[in-house]
Amino acid sequence: MPSFLSQTTRRASGLPDGMLLCPSALLHLGSRAVVDQAKSRLARKGELMRISQSASVQPIQTRFSSRLPTADKVLACPSTL
Numbered sequence: 001m002p003s004f005l006s007q008t009t010r011r012a013s014g015l016p017d018g019m020l021l022c023p024s025a026l027l028h029l030g031s032r033a034v035v036d037q038a039k040s041r042l043a044r045k046g047e048l049m050r051i052s053q054s055a056s057v058q059p060i061q062t063r064f065s066s067r068l069p070t071a072d073k074v075l076a077c078p079s080t081l
Helices: 004-013 032-045 071-076
Strands: none
Touching: 004 032
């Protein structure tokens, strides 16, 4: 069975640019404490970027660094998970 971090990373990488990843979208994988801990670890590693206390987004990789998607892209997403 894959680790929780790898499942969370796979879930986030499958989202379109600008799609928010909220803890409620990951509760089927584990408890809220486990989800928060995994999101915190992924944010420290740079694989997720926090937008607010609970919402995160997959960073966009450029040749120089990673960055957040534009606000227009985040607001234009059809739904948040």
